[in-house]
Every structure is written in C-alpha cells, then in structure tokens.
Amino acid sequence: MSTHGASLIDVARAAGVSTATAGRALGGYGQVSDRTRERVLAAAAELGYRTNGLARSMVTGSTQTIGVVVTDVANPFFATALRGITDVTSPAGFEVLLANTGGTREAEQRAVTVMSEKRVDGMIVAAAQPGDGAHLKHAMDVGVPVVLLDRQVTGVPDADTITIDNEHAAAEAVAHLLELGHRRIGVITEAGDQLARVRSGSRRRGLFPSAVRLRGYVRALQAAGIEIDERLVAPARYERESAYDAMTSLLDSAVPPTAVLCTDNVLASGAYRAAQDRGLSMPADLSLVGFDDEPWTTLVRPELTIVEQPTYDLGARAGRQLLDRLAGSANRSPQHVQLKAKLVVRESTARYPASPQEDLAREERK
C-alpha cells in the first residue's frame, strides 16, 4: 500500500539503520542510542511516516481496540453509557469499535463475529436478547473477554456484568407511592407479556431491565400486602404513542389508578402527555413516576418525580472492568457489579387522598 506512504523500511534506509533499530526508535521499545534515535525520528518526520497498526497488532497480538455493541446509539441511555466507556478507555490507549444491532440477535451475532475477526482485545455488549449468548460464549472461548452492560444474558456464565439494580429501583418508586397513601398503583411496562413469568419469580438471567422493573413493582406491592391487579398493568411498546394509549386505557378503566409508574423515559413522556391532554391535574388527580433524569423532566410543570439511573457510570464501570480483565486478571472469577438507582422526588407525586377534608368532599360528591 504505497498510497499509505513510507514504511519502516523506507525510514530505516533513510536513516541508515536496520528496520529493527528504526522500529525500536520509533516504537519506544528496546534500546537505542540517543544519536540513532534522533536520526531515525528525523527521517520519519521527513517522510511523514506513520506506523502501520495492522502490522504491529499482528505481531504484538493486541489491537488496543475494544468492541462496543449496543442496540441503538441514538438512545440517550446508550449514548451516555458509551461516553462513560470512551472516557475511561481512551486515556488507557484504547479505541472503540462501535456496532448497532437495532435489537436483533442476527445483527448482534454478525457484529460480534466481525469484531472477533478484527481482533478487538475485548468487548462490551448491551445484548439484543436475554437468551442464548452462544456467540458471546464463543468470543470468550477464543480469549476475548466480554463485559455485559445493563442486560443479563443466558449462556455466558463467565462474562462480567455491570447492571443497575432495576428491581430495587422500581420497588423504591412503588414504596414511595405506597407511603403517600396510594393503593391502586398502575404500571406502564414493556414487559407486559412477561407478567406471569415475573410473578413466578424465575432467576435473574434471562430477564431484561423492563421485566426486572416489573418484578420490582410486583414485589413492592406484595410486600405491602396488596394483591396484583392485572388491569393495572398496562403493556406498551418502546414508543411515546404506545405509552400514550396505555395511559389512556388505564385512566379509562372502571377503577382507575391514583398513581402510575412508567418503567422508562420514553414511556413516561407518552404517559405524561396523555394525562395532560385529559386535563388531569398532577399530582392532585394523579401521581406519576418516571425513569431517567432527562432534560424534559424538569422543564414540564409539574416537574416529574423519577428514578435516576447512573447511566454514565454504568458505562464507565464497564470500561474499567474490561480494562482490568485486559490488564491481566484474565482468569479471575466473573465480577457482577450492580449499581443503585436513586429516587428523585419532585412535583408529580403527592399524598392520596390529598387531605381528610378533600377525602370527605370526594365522598359527598357521590
């Protein structure tokens, strides 16, 4: 590839030394006399030499590159986590090879294969599907450490995992509502179809965050001695419109909830809007809790009470974990880090019933 300019041979020739010596001077390894180093550096500068990283990687066995696989970089959650990853790995001299799976397992498998072929030193993966991590297992088997981000996957028992304690996060939000006096608490969830599975209490792996949050909801209510009312569990897709509809149907039900938990940020925005459009006054008529501290949550009135995930940290920790593996703790047993989310009470949640008087007034109206 002469188009890519001078090679080490050219530099060595120009400096009147062997390629071994030129390589040592340029690469900063081995011993070189100051005089020689200067001559080589001068020749390299003259020729505009840049090391061929491909050749170097082939012999050193390291590319100083890590693969990062997410379902959607445009999602603020992953974008922020990605920033956390690069902020940690970049100073350590690693570049990031990025892949977007769009949430399909096929795309993920392809991405993992390509990254393996490009010989990334390790991978951080936010999986598309909770089941069957055979492709990830395979990567680990050939010596590429993988760190699972945000999502547990079955079939990769040896991978490190960095997740958020979603069960606790959701449970805390529900506990907050219970404490305020709410008894009919609805939930808008992407995991509506997994309610039965969630209630039966299967193991963690194989459950994605939305399902784990739903479990937190279920557990918190059960702990308070409240029976789960399936009519209060509103399924929705990961779209504002879908959440809008879910909220609407929740409010249309015979005995509507007095409070609603939305298990992610997009769902919360749709639900918020539906409540607004219906002319409900929050928090007087309805308490609402969302996930993630997005800009809009403090711009709307009332400001939204949320569960704040340590998103940036999630990425940063994953990066650090991978760096640790790469730095030699290759055979240590898998690490499973769970970060805590934080309930941030703002204006969209309030006591129910609002006050004894109002309670009375409500009764009289009947």
Add this chain to the structure above:
Amino acid sequence: MSTHGASLIDVARAAGVSTATAGRALGGYGQVSDRTRERVLAAAAELGYRTNGLARSMVTGSTQTIGVVVTDVANPFFATALRGITDVTSPAGFEVLLANTGGTREAEQRAVTVMSEKRVDGMIVAAAQPGDGAHLKHAMDVGVPVVLLDRQVTGVPDADTITIDNEHAAAEAVAHLLELGHRRIGVITEAGDQLARVRSGSRRRGLFPSAVRLRGYVRALQAAGIEIDERLVAPARYERESAYDAMTSLLDSAVPPTAVLCTDNVLASGAYRAAQDRGLSMPADLSLVGFDDEPWTTLVRPELTIVEQPTYDLGARAGRQLLDRLAGSANRSPQHVQLKAKLVVRESTARYPASPQEDLAREERK
C-alpha cells in the same frame, strides 16, 4: 496468537489442501471446486476458524472500517447523526471506529493519527475547532478520504462537507418573528464573542454553526431594515444554567425583547425555564424559538416553536458520501452538501402586539 484459535494453515492442513486453496474457499475469491470447498468449510467449522482480519487487511489494503470523530457522543445531536452513519455504512460492510474529542484540538489530532495508524478506509469528522485542519489535510494526503460533518474547517479544501444551512435556518426563524410583528428580537448564542466578525461577513469556512446562525439572525434583521442592537445579543455557554442567566439578563434590560431566538436546544431549555420562573406567560408576554425537535419541546406548555435540523439525515448523507468516495470517485472534486432545516411553528410564538385592543390596554396601563 494461538489463543485466538486456528489459523488458515491449520484449516488447510486439516482439509488436506494448500493455504491458498483454503483461503479461496473461505474467502469467497478465486476458483474452488465444490468438493474442495466443502472439505475446507467442514474443517474450518470443526476448528472454529475465524479469519484474521488484520492479516487480510494488510494484504488487501482495506480494513472495511471508517473512523468517526465527534466532540461528544452523549450529545443527542451527534448520537443521532452517528446512528445515521452506521445505518448507511453497516449494510455496506463497514464498521465504525469511534472517537470522542471533548472539543479539544489536541484530542482530535490524536484521534485522527491513531485512526490513520489503524488504517481506516476513510473518516467522518465533526471538528472540534473551525481553524487549522492540517491533521485532516495530512490524512487526505496519504489517501484517507475525509468527510466533514456539520462543521466547516479551514485548511482542508478537498474534503467533502455535509452541513446544515444554518444561516437560512436562523434567518427563517427571525423572519417568522418579524412577520408576527416583533421588532425587538433577542438572541441567545454561543457565538456572542464573534458578533463583530459575523457582521463583517467573512467567509463560511472558519465559522461554526453557532456563529453561522448568529449571522442568519443579523442578516434577517438587516434585510428588514432593523438595526442590530447589541444589547439584544446575549452570550451563553453550552449549558442550561448559562442560558438561564442569559435569558434573565435579557429580560432585565431597560427595553426587553418581545421575542427571543435560542440557537440550540440546550440554550432553549435554559431560556424556557427562565421565562417560566419569571412568571412570564408565553406566548402572550414573550415569544420563544428554539432549535432541534427534542422530546421536551412538545411536552412543555406552551409547546415550543423550533427549527428542526435533519440530524439523522446529516449522518446518513455523510456516510453515503464517504461510501461514494471509497467506491472509486476518489479524484472527483469535493462535494458540498447543505441540508435545509425546517421551521416548525407551535405554541410559543404569537403576534405582537397581540391585538389592537390589547395594545390599547397596554398603553392605558402606563
């Protein structure tokens, strides 16, 4: 690197053929008989063989990787553009090597150097600084095509550029306000320090989007015969709090503006909040225009009138442009694509004065 499993030699030996033949069978190039191919494929599967992309790239001269350099992946603008890039380049068989510069030229130079060393086939760069693109020029000189995204850079005359027509975008927003009757129109801008330069009308290159938008503001007012009042140009950093302060000082001035343009999404959120906190009723007391169609802009009341940038498209077009270069149009003259932004009128802008009656009432109150 035996840790990385079987090599082509191992496969060839197992299949009883030469490495040349094994390579042809596996790589899908050259001629191989069906019988041989089957034997090779079987052996490869048996051994869990994966091509070493490093070795392949070294001989083919292509890594099927493009470098993408942005200032901040966590910024929704770049995250969305990045998604546009990957959606276009991934089906074409390219992976993305990502770098975050944090907005400093040094980090950008380092990123570009490393990407060159890793032999990316091309790069898409959202520059950290408008001036001195020597490092980018250098990349192009050694045969790595560069596409500039969103930001013009001096010193790289041969690079393709994909930008948004920011001057037009801002001018259109101002024209909308003028049409509504506003005459005192303020602007909150990151390019406050460049007002003089903007007014003198220097060339495009060397000006970043914020400055170009400020120019759009200036031009639109001038076209309407309105003199620029420097007290209406409020400088702010790219932070919500800073914009909040800028808006506050704008409203505190002796003759406050009746309408304000915010030249990006973060500034708009801070300004919106300041107006709210002051108890101003929008759009009756103040008209406000922002940039970018972020979720919050339709969640707040009133909904925000905005200039919508084709962010995803910006990335997609950049990806396509780079693909074109790579596909052979290497020597064609540089392309400069400018995408149009779109004014989306919602509820935060209204006629001024509101009506003759109100005008009268206003007068009487004095």
Add this chain to the structure above:
DNA sequence: CTGAAAGCGCTTACAG
C-alpha cells in the same frame, strides 16, 4: 547498542 532473520496470517500473481 545494533542487525540479520524469522514469523504474525493472510492474499495474490504465477505456473501448472
């Protein structure tokens, strides 16, 4: 401190 030689794992002419 320096150099000759081998080798990383592929693909590519060139013969046959």
Add this chain to the structure above:
DNA sequence: CTGAAAGCGCTTACAG
C-alpha cells in the same frame, strides 16, 4: 481447479 512462493509491515528473540 490447485499449489509453491512472495510479500504486506511490523516486532521479537538471538547474536554480536
């Protein structure tokens, strides 16, 4: 259709 050999551009023992 298949194979022997060269070569991509480095780094790494091994001698000296």
